[in-house]
Amino acid sequence: MPSLNDIRSTFLNFFERNGHKVVDSSPLVPRNDPTLMFTNSGMVQFKNLFTGAETRDYKRATTAQKCVRAGGKHNDLDNVGYTARHHTFFEMLGNFSFGDYFKEQAIPFAWELLTKDFGIPKDKLLVTVYHTDDEAANIWKKVAGLTDERIIRIPTDDNFWRMGPTGPCGPCTEIFFDHGDHIWGGPPGSADEDGDRFIEIWNLVFMQNEQFEDGSMRALDMQSIDTGMGLERIGALLQGKHDNYDTDLMRSLIEASAHATSNDPDGPGKVHHRVIADHLRSTSFLIADGVMPSNEGRGYVLRRIMRRAMRHVHMLGAQDPVMHKLVPALVRQMGAAYPELTRAQAMIEETLRSEETRFRQTLDRGLRLLDDELAKLPEGANLPGEAAFKLYDTYGFPLDLTQDALREQGRSVDTAGFDTAMAEQKAKARAAWSGSGDAKDAAIWLELAEKHGSTEFLGYDTEEAEGQILAVVADGADLGEATEGQTVSIVVNQSPFYAESGGQVGDTGLIKTETGAARVTDTKKVAGVFLHMAEVTLGTISRGQGATLSVDHDRRSAIRANHSATHLLHEALRRALGDHVAQRGSLNAPDRLRFDFSHNSAVSPEELARIEAEVNDFIRQNSPVETRIMTPDDARGLGAQALFGEKYGDEVRVVSMGQLADSGKGADGQTYSLELCGGTHVVRTGDIGAFALLGDSASSAGVRRIEALTGQAALSHLRDADRQLSEIAGILKAQAGDVVNRVKSLADERKALANEVAQLKRQLAMGGGGAGQAAKDIGGVKFIGRRVEGVGGKELGALVDEMKLQLGSGAVLVLAEAEGKATVAAGVTPDLVDRISAVTLVQTATAALGGKGGGGRPDRAQGGAPSLAAADDAIAQVEKLLEETA
Ligand code: SER
Numbered sequence: 008m009p010s011l012n013d014i015r016s017t018f019l020n021f022f023e024r025n026g027h028k029v030v031d032s033s034p035l036v037p038r039n040d041p042t043l044m045f046t047n048s049g050m051v052q053f054k055n056l057f058t059g060a061e062t063r064d065y066k067r068a069t070t071a072q073k074c075v076r077a078g079g080k081h082n083d084l085d086n087v088g089y090t091a092r093h094h095t096f097f098e099m100l101g102n103f104s105f106g107d108y109f110k111e112q113a114i115p116f117a118w119e120l121l122t123k124d125f126g127i128p129k130d131k132l133l134v135t136v137y138h139t140d141d142e143a144a145n146i147w148k149k150v151a152g153l154t155d156e157r158i159i160r161i162p163t164d165d166n167f168w169r170m171g172p173t174g175p176c177g178p179c180t181e182i183f184f185d186h187g188d189h190i191w192g193g194p195p196g197s198a199d200e201d202g203d204r205f206i207e208i209w210n211l212v213f214m215q216n217e218q219f220e221d222g223s224m225r226a227l228d229m230q231s232i233d234t235g236m237g238l239e240r241i242g243a244l245l246q247g248k249h250d251n252y253d254t255d256l257m258r259s260l261i262e263a264s265a266h267a268t269s270n271d272p273d274g275p276g277k278v279h280h281r282v283i284a285d286h287l288r289s290t291s292f293l294i295a296d297g298v299m300p301s302n303e304g305r306g307y308v309l310r311r312i313m314r315r316a317m318r319h320v321h322m323l324g325a326q327d328p329v330m331h332k333l334v335p336a337l338v339r340q341m342g343a344a345y346p347e348l349t350r351a352q353a354m355i356e357e358t359l360r361s362e363e364t365r366f367r368q369t370l371d372r373g374l375r376l377l378d379d380e381l382a383k384l385p386e387g388a389n390l391p392g393e394a395a396f397k398l399y400d401t402y403g404f405p406l407d408l409t410q411d412a413l414r415e416q417g418r419s420v421d422t423a424g425f426d427t428a429m430a431e432q433k434a435k436a437r438a439a440w441s442g443s444g445d446a447k448d449a450a451i452w453l454e455l456a457e458k459h460g461s462t463e464f465l466g467y468d469t470e471e472a473e474g475q476i477l478a479v480v481a482d483g484a485d486l487g488e489a490t491e492g493q494t495v496s497i498v499v500n501q502s503p504f505y506a507e508s509g510g511q512v513g514d515t516g517l518i519k520t521e522t523g524a525a526r527v528t529d530t531k532k533v534a535g536v537f538l539h540m541a542e543v544t545l546g547t548i549s550r551g552q553g554a555t556l557s558v559d560h561d562r563r564s565a566i567r568a569n570h571s572a573t574h575l576l577h578e579a580l581r582r583a584l585g586d587h588v589a590q591r592g593s594l595n596a597p598d599r600l601r602f603d604f605s606h607n608s609a610v611s612p613e614e615l616a617r618i619e620a621e622v623n624d625f626i627r628q629n630s631p632v633e634t635r636i637m638t639p640d641d642a643r644g645l646g647a648q649a650l651f652g653e654k655y656g657d658e659v660r661v662v663s664m665g666q667l668a669d670s671g672k673g674a675d676g677q678t679y680s681l682e683l684c685g686g687t688h689v690v691r692t693g694d695i696g697a698f699a700l701l702g703d704s705a706s707s708a709g710v711r712r713i714e715a716l717t718g719q720a721a722l723s724h725l726r727d728a729d730r731q732l733s734e735i736a737g738i739l740k741a742q743a744g745d746v747v748n749r750v751k752s753l754a755d756e757r758k759a760l761a762n763e764v765a766q767l768k769r770q771l772a773m774g775g776g777g778a779g780q781a782a783k784d785i786g787g788v789k790f791i792g793r794r795v796e797g798v799g800g801k802e803l804g805a806l807v808d809e810m811k812l813q814l815g816s817g818a819v820l821v822l823a824e825a826e827g828k829a830t831v832a833a834g835v836t837p838d839l840v841d842r843i844s845a846v847t848l849v850q851t852a853t854a855a856l857g858g859k860g861g862g863g864r865p866d867r868a869q870g871g872a873p874s875l876a877a878a879d880d881a882i883a884q885v886e887k888l889l890e891e892t893a
Pocket of ligand 1 (some may be wrong): 047048049050101168210211212233234235236
């Protein structure tokens with residue numbers, strides 16, 4: 008009996024043998040389709056190849072594609088577990104031709120694989136074709152020898168396949184397997200077609216049209232093939248089972264669930280095991296593709312599936328979290344075909360464990376409330392919407408979990424009442440929000456948030472994605488469209504652009520639609536809505552259009568490096584300076600990083616050098632940067648650095664990087680830096696490249712600020728410093744290593760020379776020789792009155808003292824001018840101070856110079872003057888004063 012893994016290989020090998028390239032499954036979050044929640048068929052990754060918008064180096068491809076159908080157009084969630092063939096996660100096998108072969112070859116390929124390689128008896132097979140498609144009917148007749156009654160013509164959309172409201176589409180032919188008349192059911196198109204006797208196993212789509220939003224359709228230039236066969240269905244058939252859950256792969260997961268909950272896989276808990284097996288696959292694959300549980304968008308669909316599974320775990324009587332224990336069984340089954348599952352195993356287990364731990368805290372109480380509510384209702388009555396809303400709001404029960412719980416009792420929920428309660432809560436939240444400030448400007452964003460929900464951020468995993476334009480806003484109003492030259496804020500449903508927060512600046516880049524382009528200069532967010540602040544540079548951008556959003560890669564890479572380096576720096580500072588170091592602010596820009604932290608004194612150059620070296624050590628370690636989602640309490644328990652006083656929601660992103668050789672502080676004793684952070688980071692620490700500290704300064708009281716560079720900027724900075732050092736060494740005619748000593752001795756020499764110059768200036772000012780000869784005798788008092796140049800105010804005191812010394816007994820007046828400032832200084836020898844005061848001399852001189860004041864002691868005084876224009880007069884006035892007093 009072939010296993011599902013064998014069947015997958017047989018399929019891919021068959022088409023590889025027939026000239027098809029085996030292409031990997033694309034991620035579950037479609038990169039190229041903003042209208043799809045999850046990849047739901049094999050053709051999604053090839054969408055643009057069918058329309059001719061994109062070409063690749065192959066024209067034939069084959070894939071085993073991961074698909075999720077939960078939420079959005081194709082939603083199988085409600086039935087999963089209760090029916091034989093519904094799944095939230097399944098694999099679609101497909102072969103594709105992009106303008107290469109068409110019907111005439113696709114049909115023989117399918118027939119050969121089914122009847123030869125898979126060995127299905129021909130008389131068990133029948134097909135449908137679109138009612139006007141004679142060509143396909145004739146090929147079937149010729150290739151398979153099917154009679155007319157086994158080629159059923161279907162006039163409805165069942166045989167015209169569309170991926171969604173827009174996109175490539177075309178008529179299709181479906182291949183059915185007849186399980187035999189012991190099972191009830193009629194052939195396709197008959198009244199009993201919903202029975203289980205005739206099961207569709209393969210859909211071959213003849214892609215030949217493109218559907219547009221206005222309902223119109225065009226014929227595509229080339230004719231292509233897109234086929235899809237559910238692996239679980241063909242697997243059940245080839246393993247002689249009627250139920251997909253009885254295939255080897257699903258059975259092994261069911262048994263893992265039974266084992267983990269000490270239950271019988273086929274006992275009364277059977278349906279629970281089936282739900283658990285299915286949901287284990289969708290949740291694990293979604294987490295492996297970067298979806299994290301949240302309260303909105305894709306993350307909320309994931310959470311709904313997780314919690315639905317967890318209720319079924321609970322129904323099996325398990326006391327502890329179970330889902331994460333089943334992951335190894337899944338990895339054993341599917342890890343070889345999907346290596347991403349193996350790579351993400353630890354992350355999947357942790358995400359499941361933490362979600363289940365958390366949800367169990369409210370699950371019991373919620374279920375009790377549900378029982379109480381039901382007890383109040385008449386037999387068979389539906390649960391009021393308000394009660395379902397309370398379960399949602401207070402106990403974290405997604406609506407479909409409550410519906411699933413009620414289903415077992417044949418009841419349902421008043422969903423209209425639920426919607427009303429939800430709308431009321433939103434209205435209250437809005438009232439509270441708009442009351443808190445900038446209400447006028449915020450109105451449009453709140454309106455958009457309420458209408459469309461938050462913008463989904465895709466930028467942790469990709470820098471380019473498609474989104475749908477929801478609004479084009481300027482001056483607080485949605486303009487609907489904008490043309491070249493206009494500056495607007497563009498709102499989309501999902502975006503790879505990071506909106507400024509947590510110190511990380513907003514992304515810039517390009518938004519392109521079929522009719523225009525806009526340059527995004529910044530991205531911000533209000534009420535969860537991302538504002539792509541943009542200038543339309545070409546044509547027109549309109550609401551409703553699909554758009555390609557591309558982030559400026561180089562700039563984002565530089566920001567990422569700076570942000571990750573900030574985390575390393577934070578930890579290095581804490582280790583060097585102490586646990587009191589806490590983040591007080593930060594900036595992660597493309598050209599530099601800035602980090603403010605609590606610390607009282609300057610960080611010494613030696614400490615800075617050690618910190619810089621430690622950060623560089625962890626960069627060179629090149630260890631992976633890991634991101635996990637958990638409760639703030641769990642994160643703190645692990646030792647994560649959180650912003651003091653910051654409000655965190657129910658769950659936080661925890662970014663960890665760097666591994667310690669010896670015992671560290673993380674839960675595993677190995678993690679160097681662990682922080683709560685919503686920003687974007689490098690994949691491995693080595694991507695930071697290099698780290699250079701620019702120095703430490705005071706930011707405010709008790710807060711220091713460090714600025715630093717990473718990557719190319721750090722290297723350029725170091726190179727510049729080195730170049731300057733070489734230049735200095737050149738000027739000094741020294742080796743770079745001697746520069747410091749040389750500069751020190753130059754500084755000493757300079758000081759000695761400066762002293763010598765001052766001395767010489769003083770001597771010069773005194774006329775180059777003894778002062779005696781220049782002194783006048785005024786009434787028996789020797790007096791020197793002199794104007795000097797180039798001697799500053801500070802040097803005058805020493806000059807006056809020297810002149811006094813040379814006079815032995817007498818009075819001195821010096822008028823000096825240096826660097827645009829005029830100063831007057833006077834001195835009187837001790838023997839004369841009781842008759843003559845230096846202060847009076849200075850005041851007399853400054854008054855004559857047009858100034859006022861001056862002060863000091865009787866033996867030495869000094870004062871400023873507006874100018875020395877009247878220097879001679881000032882000296883004459885002082886001489887006159889001396890004559891009078893002497
Ligand atoms: N796109 C088609 C389907 O999903 C065939 O792959 O059924």
